[in-house]
Amino acid sequence: MPSPAPSTSCPACDSMNVRSFSFVEGVIHVCDQCQLQWADRQASAIEGDTDITGAHSRYMDPDSIRADSYEPYVTFFATLRRLLGERPLRILDVGCGNGVFMAEAARRGHDVRGIELDERHRAVIAAELLPKVSFKAAEDALPEMDGSFDVIVFWDSFEHIDAPFALLDFVAPRLAAGGLVFARVNNVWDIFNLLTRLTLSLAPSTLGPRLLKTCFNLPQHAWNFSRIGMRKMLEQRGWRVVHDRVTETPASRLFTQPIKKAILRLAYLANLLIGGGKIGEYYFSRSE
Ligand SMILES: [Zn+2]
Incomplete structure (x- = not known):
């Protein structure tokens, strides 16, 4: 049963208007x-x-997407062309997981390196990419890599890190002049999050926290970002958001059953109507 936790201030906006909910796995704070x-x-x-073969097995299965037509990748490379021009780029993939993004980046002619903490992904990463992946923490892997990177990407990894902004400080010196960081993260402005907030207000000690834990994805996630909160925390640390959008994960990557996919697409339609989405994508660079 959740119990009250000590009060705390918001790391983005400094507000003390924060509610905290305690669980066995940790405390979730809501600004x-x-x-x-x-x-x-x-x-x-x-x-x-x-357990990468458990709840996230579908998401992490390299065969769950067709990389050359996967909307998030297609949009990402189109955005890079617009922001950095049409040229081969040196890309670092932090938390490269199954290596599917690395493979697509290489297919498009980019020079890509990966960092992955979880050794078990070694079995699914394409053999020709393995020499380009360092199975270590970023703090240990990066000093062993040469040169700088035009783009550093965090595909669905940023919100899994307890101190992602400290990690940004660490990788920043390895970003080439004019280079970009890309982070694809969760976003609080969507229909599931709104339902959770409503339930937290109506049933703050029972159903609300239970729904919050599911929606937040504790303990896998350490953050659930709002657009304004993400911008504030980046700007506080000397980053400038160049471009961002709210979007979704294609339903076929999450579910195989037609009924589940249909329900998810209905939720996406509702998100479209409120101008929201479960995912936020941010492109940012060092402030001048
Ligand atoms: Zn706040």
């Missing part, structure tokens, strides 16, 4: 000012929940 959500996770909960 009622900028809507940012973040968690103080129990280390044991993160270590105990690393």
